Amino acid sequence: MQSGDLQRLTAAIDGAAFLADPEGHIEAWSAGAQRLLGYSADQVLGRPCHALFDGRDLFGNRYCVPGCPILHACRAGDAPRPHELSLRRADGSYATYVCVATRVRESPAARAHLLYQLFERAAPVEARRPERAPSPRLPAAAKTPLDRLSPRERQVLTQLARGASTQDAATTLRISPTTLRNHVQAILRKLAVGSKLEAVVLAYKHGLAGRDPV
Numbered sequence: 001m002q003s004g005d006l007q008r009l010t011a012a013i014d015g016a017a018f019l020a021d022p023e024g025h026i027e028a029w030s031a032g033a034q035r036l037l038g039y040s041a042d043q044v045l046g047r048p049c050h051a052l053f054d055g056r057d058l059f060g061n062r063y064c065v066p067g068c069p070i071l072h073a074c075r076a077g078d079a080p081r082p083h084e085l086s087l088r089r090a091d092g093s094y095a096t097y098v099c100v101a102t103r104v105r106e107s108p109a110a111r112a113h114l115l116y117q118l119f120e121r122a123a124p125v126e127a128r129r130p131e132r133a134p135s136p137r138l139p140a141a142a143k144t145p146l147d148r149l150s151p152r153e154r155q156v157l158t159q160l161a162r163g164a165s166t167q168d169a170a171t172t173l174r175i176s177p178t179t180l181r182n183h184v185q186a187i188l189r190k191l192a193v194g195s196k197l198e199a200v201v202l203a204y205k206h207g208l209a210g211r212d213p214v
Helices: 003-011 031-037 049-053 069-075 151-161 166-173 177-191 196-205
Strands: 016-020 026-029 083-088 094-106 112-120
Touching: 016 031, 031 112, 049 083, 069 094, 069 112, 151 166, 151 177, 151 196, 166 177, 177 196
Parallel strands: none
Antiparallel strands: 016 026, 016 112, 083 094, 094 112
16 A cells, blocks of 8 residues: 555544554644644654654553554554543643544555554543532530530639639539539530549549649
């Protein structure tokens, strides 16, 4: 097949296409390929496609190299499958295309010529998710059970851990005994304990008993 025949074959392809010889050198280049990648025929004919396009796979690994997987597959008699590649355009930018390679001629030595067709990959459409009401903001997780207490409740628990009576604790904190007992009930509820003794044990366990009231 002569070069003129190869060019006519490539030009007949509706879209972006080029044909490479068994060594990967571009033999024919369509107008669609020029529109898609920006290279003119004069810029690409006779040049190895890997050097022009610097193709990368979806993970960024270099795919277009001398003896690329497509050429290797064809030499082994395997049919290459469509694949996605990020190719370098004439302006230096990269874009992702679906590449379909087809063997169009084989010499007696079984050296395949490849016709490459390129299709622009449509941007994936994200599946719409049903809108949900925002979750209520939850308080940050407490580092210790005592972090659930207010500053005043910590003061009350500190007094109890130091052995103060209800009256003494109320006097020290300058609150009424009734208010102090209300604070104690809140402490027991927040610490999930059933008695002042259990609350005092937690105070000692987490080092509150040895500190000055906040």
